[in-house]
Amino acid sequence: MNAEKKVRRAVLDWSRPALHSAAREVIDRFAAGPDRDLSGVMCVFPGKQAGRRFQEILAEITEGRFIPPEILTVGQLPERLYTPKKPFATLLTQQAAWAQALKSLNPSDLRKVIPSPPDEDDVDGWLRLGDLLRRQHRELTADRLNFEDVAKLGESLEGFDETRRWEVLAQVQDLYLGILDELNLWDQQSARIFAIDNQEFATDDEIVLVGMVDLNQTQRGMLAAVADRLTVMVHASPEWAEERFDEFGCVKPGVWKSVSIPIDDSQVQIVDGMKEQSDAVAWSLSELSSDFAMNEITLGIPDDRIVAHLRRTLAAVDVPVHWGIERTLPDSAPYQLLEAIADYLQGESVDDFSRLIRHPDIAHWLSQHDLPFDWLTRWDIYVSQHLQRTTRILPGGKRAVDFASKLVRYVSDLIKPLNRAPRPLTDWIEPIGELFEAVYAEREIHIDDSEDQLLRQAIETIFNAWTEHEKLPESLVPVLSAADAIRLTLTQVQQEFLASSSDEPSIQLFGWLDLALDDAPAMIITSVNEGYIPSSVNHDLFLPNRLRVHLGLEDNDRRYARDAHSLSSILASRAQVKLISCKHDIRQEPLAPSRLLFATDPHEIARRVVRYFDEDHQALNRAPIGLTTDRNESDFHIPRPAENAPEKTSFSVTEFRHYLASPYRYYLNQILRLDEVTDDPVELDPAGFGSLIHAVLEDFGRSDAARQTDPARISEFLNDRLDQKVKAEYGSDPLFPIAVQVEQIRHRLDGFARWQADWFRMGWRIRHTEYGNRKHVQFPLDDGREISLRGRIDRIDLNEKTGEWAILDYKTGDSGLAPEKTHRWKDEWVDLQLPLYRHLAKPLGVEGTVKLGYVTLPKTETLIGAQFAEWTEEELSEADRVTRETAAKILAGEFWVELEKTPDWYEQFSAICQDYIFERGAIV
Structure with a gap:
C-alpha cells in the first residue's frame, strides 16, 4: 500500500499551541451535521495528558455542543484496528x-x-x-x-x-x-x-495523529494499512513542513541535526546548582506574574529529582504548584508496610522489628492493644539496654521481658499466617489480604482527603498486582516464602506512582515529553542540560547507541530531532519562554549544557560556550520576593526555658558538672528530664560499657574474692561474673560487636585483678561497695537554705595499716585521665563529684585523712590502677563554694546562659541547641 499517496496531512498554525490548532482542524474537517458529531473519529496522542486537554479545548470551542471523538494514546491504537486471536500474556x-x-x-x-x-x-x-x-x-x-x-x-x-x-x-x-x-x-x-503481515488492520473510523513525531516500524506498518483513513497533523512552519517531516508526520533526524533553533539570550538563565535553579524559577515566576495568571504558566521538569526542592522553595514564597505525581508507590505507607513485614519475616531481627513497629499504621494498630501509652519508648530503652539480635531471644529482668514479650506476641499473631513454609505465589494472596484488612479495617477513608486518596490508590495498585498473579499459568507459578512473594510483588509495582489532583489555582509541573503539546502561553523549562534535553542511550547493556544506529532503532539522533522540534515548537507558539541550565545536578555532579542551546551559527555558539563556562558570570544576582539570605535572624529559635524557677531540693553530686558545662543543657536534662533514646545501637555505648564493668566489680566488692591476693583467683571470679551478667543482659547470642567488647572488658578486668592483689597486700580493704546514702546529706547554702546531696560511691577503702581512707570511683574511659584533669580546667572547678563525696561519706565515719581518686580501667594496661587527687583544703573549700553558688543559680532558674563554645561532650541535645546550624541564634 502506498502510504505517501493516501495519508492526509494538516500543517498546524506554528504561532499557536498545537492542541488549539488541532482542535479547530478536527472540527472543521470531521464534525458532521449540526450536532458536530465526532464519534467516528479516533484522535491519537503521545500521552494521556494531551488527550485530556484536547477534549477540554473541543468543549471550549463548541461550548459543549458536540459528540466527542475517541481519545487514544498511540499504545492503545493497534488493538482498536485488529482483533487478536489469542489472549495476551500478562x-x-x-x-x-x-x-x-x-x-x-x-x-x-x-x-x-x-x-x-x-x-x-x-x-x-x-x-x-x-x-x-x-x-x-x-x-x-x-x-x-x-x-x-x-x-x-x-x-x-x-x-x-x-x-x-x-x-x-x-x-x-x-x-x-x-x-x-x-x-x-x-x-x-x-x-x-x-x-x-496478514493485512488484518482495518477501520471505518477516521484516524487523526496529533504530535506523533517519532514512530517505530510496527506503528508505521499498522498506519500504512489504514492510510486511506489517516490524517497526520504536523505542528510546523508551512515553508519547511515538507522537508523536515516524513509522510507520517515524523521528524527527519538527518535534517534536524542542522536546524537552527531561535533562542534569544534573554530567554536563557545559567545557574550553578539546584538551589540556584529553584531561586531562578521563583524569580522568573515573579516576573511573569504581572502578565499571566497562575494557570497560564507551566513549569517544565525534565529532571524529576528536583521537584521536592522546587516545591519547598516555591512554597516559601506562597506559590502553589501541582505535580501530577504526588509520590512514588515505594514512598507510600502500604508499600513500606509490606517491605517492613518481608524484612522481619526473613530473620525476625530486632532491627527489622523496630522498623516495623515504627510504621505509622502498625503503630496505630498496636496502640489499640493492651500496651502502655509509651510502649515505643519502652521498647527503645529495652533494645538499648539488652542489644539482642533477634526477637526469638528476649533477655533481661522479668518486668522488662514481660513487656517485650507481649509487644512481640501482638506482632507475631498479626503476621502468623505469613510465617509458613514456601508455597505457590498465588496462595499468599488471601493471607496478605487478611493482614491488610486487620491493619486498615478500622481506617476511615475520606474521599475529599488527599492523604486518604493516596492511601486508597496505593492499596488498589498493590492488590491489582496480586490480581495479576492469579492470571499466571499454573506451570509458571513459582513456589516462594511469604517474604519472597511480597518482595516479588513490590518489584512489580516499584515504578508505579500515585497521582494527585488539585482544583486550586496553581502552577502546573510537567515532564519534558508533555511540554510540546501543553498550551500554556508562558513556560519555564528547567534542567536544559545534556542527558535531560535531549536524553541519550549511550550505555545500554544490550543495545548501545552505535548498534542502534546500525539497526535503525531509536538512537540519539532521533531523540535529538524529536527534542529539537519540541523546543522549536514551544518557542514559536508561546508568548514567554524561560530556559534554565544548571552547571551541577542535585548530587553536585557537573552537567553539560544542552546541545539545543548551541543549535545556531558558529559565532553565536562560541559566545554561548564562553558565557556558560565563565566562572565569574553571575546569572542570578537577586533573590525573588520572599527569598533572601540577608535576614537578621533565623526563623528557627532555640526554645527558651520556662520563667518559673524549679522546685528542687535534692541534687546528685554528678549533676553539677552538667550545669557548669551548659546551664541550658542541664535544664533540658535535669529539669525537663529529656534524654536521647535510640532503637539502633550496634554495640555497647560508653555508658553501657561502663555499667557492665561496674556491675561485675560491685559483685566482686561484696564477695570473698575481694580478700584474695592471687590475681588468677580474682580474674577467675571476675570472668565468671562477667559471663553471667552478659548472658542475663544480652542473651546467649549477643551481637558480634558486643562479644568483642566483652573480651575488651575481660582484658581490663585481668589488669584490675593484678592491681587489686597488690592493693590488698598494701593493707587496703574494701569497706563499702556502691554505697548510696539512704538519708540524703544536708548541705547549707549561703542564704540559709539547705539542699540535699545524694550519690552512689563505687567503693570506700580503709588501710588497716595506716588508718587512711580512700574514696574511689571506677572510670572505664579509654583516656585514663587523673582526677585533676577531669575536675578542674584552668584552675576552675568543672566537676564537683569527688569533693562532694566527702560529705556523703561522713555518716559512715569516713574522716581524718581521706584520699579522693579514681580506679582507672582504660584499654592501656599500664594505666590501670588508682590515681588520687592532690587537692589542698583550700581547693576543696573552693569546691564547696562553687557547689553553693551553682545550686543557688539552679534554684533561681538561671538556665539561659550563652557560652563561648559548644560543650564537646554533651551532644544528645545538639539538635535542640542547633549545634551544627549556620548562624544559629546563640551557643548554649
Whole structure:
C-alpha cells in the first residue's frame, strides 16, 4: 500500500499551541451535521495528558455542543484496528516465560548471556532478568527485528563482537515464544506484526495523529494499512513542513541535526546548582506574574529529582504548584508496610522489628492493644539496654521481658499466617489480604482527603498486582516464602506512582515529553542540560547507541530531532519562554549544557560556550520576593526555658558538672528530664560499657574474692561474673560487636585483678561497695537554705595499716585521665563529684585523712590502677563554694546562659541547641 499517496496531512498554525490548532482542524474537517458529531473519529496522542486537554479545548470551542471523538494514546491504537486471536500474556507471565526460557539453557550458553546468573532458587533475580529480555524484545520487535536479526546485521558492523551472545538470545526468544504457544497465549508485539503481515488492520473510523513525531516500524506498518483513513497533523512552519517531516508526520533526524533553533539570550538563565535553579524559577515566576495568571504558566521538569526542592522553595514564597505525581508507590505507607513485614519475616531481627513497629499504621494498630501509652519508648530503652539480635531471644529482668514479650506476641499473631513454609505465589494472596484488612479495617477513608486518596490508590495498585498473579499459568507459578512473594510483588509495582489532583489555582509541573503539546502561553523549562534535553542511550547493556544506529532503532539522533522540534515548537507558539541550565545536578555532579542551546551559527555558539563556562558570570544576582539570605535572624529559635524557677531540693553530686558545662543543657536534662533514646545501637555505648564493668566489680566488692591476693583467683571470679551478667543482659547470642567488647572488658578486668592483689597486700580493704546514702546529706547554702546531696560511691577503702581512707570511683574511659584533669580546667572547678563525696561519706565515719581518686580501667594496661587527687583544703573549700553558688543559680532558674563554645561532650541535645546550624541564634 502506498502510504505517501493516501495519508492526509494538516500543517498546524506554528504561532499557536498545537492542541488549539488541532482542535479547530478536527472540527472543521470531521464534525458532521449540526450536532458536530465526532464519534467516528479516533484522535491519537503521545500521552494521556494531551488527550485530556484536547477534549477540554473541543468543549471550549463548541461550548459543549458536540459528540466527542475517541481519545487514544498511540499504545492503545493497534488493538482498536485488529482483533487478536489469542489472549495476551500478562506482564508477569511474560517475565516468567522469559525466565523459564533462560533457565532451560545449558550453563555455558547461559553464561554467554549473563556471566553471573542468579542462584537456582532466586525467583526474583530470574524474573528481573526476564524483564530485561522482555524490554529488549519489545523494543526490537516494535521495529520489526528479532534477536537473530541483531546477530546477522551486527556482523557487518565494524568491531561488533557480540554475535554468539545474540545467537544464544535468539534461542531464548524462540523458547519464550514456544512457551507462550503451549499456554495458548500471545505476545502483543508479535501479534501486531502478524496482523500487519496478514493485512488484518482495518477501520471505518477516521484516524487523526496529533504530535506523533517519532514512530517505530510496527506503528508505521499498522498506519500504512489504514492510510486511506489517516490524517497526520504536523505542528510546523508551512515553508519547511515538507522537508523536515516524513509522510507520517515524523521528524527527519538527518535534517534536524542542522536546524537552527531561535533562542534569544534573554530567554536563557545559567545557574550553578539546584538551589540556584529553584531561586531562578521563583524569580522568573515573579516576573511573569504581572502578565499571566497562575494557570497560564507551566513549569517544565525534565529532571524529576528536583521537584521536592522546587516545591519547598516555591512554597516559601506562597506559590502553589501541582505535580501530577504526588509520590512514588515505594514512598507510600502500604508499600513500606509490606517491605517492613518481608524484612522481619526473613530473620525476625530486632532491627527489622523496630522498623516495623515504627510504621505509622502498625503503630496505630498496636496502640489499640493492651500496651502502655509509651510502649515505643519502652521498647527503645529495652533494645538499648539488652542489644539482642533477634526477637526469638528476649533477655533481661522479668518486668522488662514481660513487656517485650507481649509487644512481640501482638506482632507475631498479626503476621502468623505469613510465617509458613514456601508455597505457590498465588496462595499468599488471601493471607496478605487478611493482614491488610486487620491493619486498615478500622481506617476511615475520606474521599475529599488527599492523604486518604493516596492511601486508597496505593492499596488498589498493590492488590491489582496480586490480581495479576492469579492470571499466571499454573506451570509458571513459582513456589516462594511469604517474604519472597511480597518482595516479588513490590518489584512489580516499584515504578508505579500515585497521582494527585488539585482544583486550586496553581502552577502546573510537567515532564519534558508533555511540554510540546501543553498550551500554556508562558513556560519555564528547567534542567536544559545534556542527558535531560535531549536524553541519550549511550550505555545500554544490550543495545548501545552505535548498534542502534546500525539497526535503525531509536538512537540519539532521533531523540535529538524529536527534542529539537519540541523546543522549536514551544518557542514559536508561546508568548514567554524561560530556559534554565544548571552547571551541577542535585548530587553536585557537573552537567553539560544542552546541545539545543548551541543549535545556531558558529559565532553565536562560541559566545554561548564562553558565557556558560565563565566562572565569574553571575546569572542570578537577586533573590525573588520572599527569598533572601540577608535576614537578621533565623526563623528557627532555640526554645527558651520556662520563667518559673524549679522546685528542687535534692541534687546528685554528678549533676553539677552538667550545669557548669551548659546551664541550658542541664535544664533540658535535669529539669525537663529529656534524654536521647535510640532503637539502633550496634554495640555497647560508653555508658553501657561502663555499667557492665561496674556491675561485675560491685559483685566482686561484696564477695570473698575481694580478700584474695592471687590475681588468677580474682580474674577467675571476675570472668565468671562477667559471663553471667552478659548472658542475663544480652542473651546467649549477643551481637558480634558486643562479644568483642566483652573480651575488651575481660582484658581490663585481668589488669584490675593484678592491681587489686597488690592493693590488698598494701593493707587496703574494701569497706563499702556502691554505697548510696539512704538519708540524703544536708548541705547549707549561703542564704540559709539547705539542699540535699545524694550519690552512689563505687567503693570506700580503709588501710588497716595506716588508718587512711580512700574514696574511689571506677572510670572505664579509654583516656585514663587523673582526677585533676577531669575536675578542674584552668584552675576552675568543672566537676564537683569527688569533693562532694566527702560529705556523703561522713555518716559512715569516713574522716581524718581521706584520699579522693579514681580506679582507672582504660584499654592501656599500664594505666590501670588508682590515681588520687592532690587537692589542698583550700581547693576543696573552693569546691564547696562553687557547689553553693551553682545550686543557688539552679534554684533561681538561671538556665539561659550563652557560652563561648559548644560543650564537646554533651551532644544528645545538639539538635535542640542547633549545634551544627549556620548562624544559629546563640551557643548554649
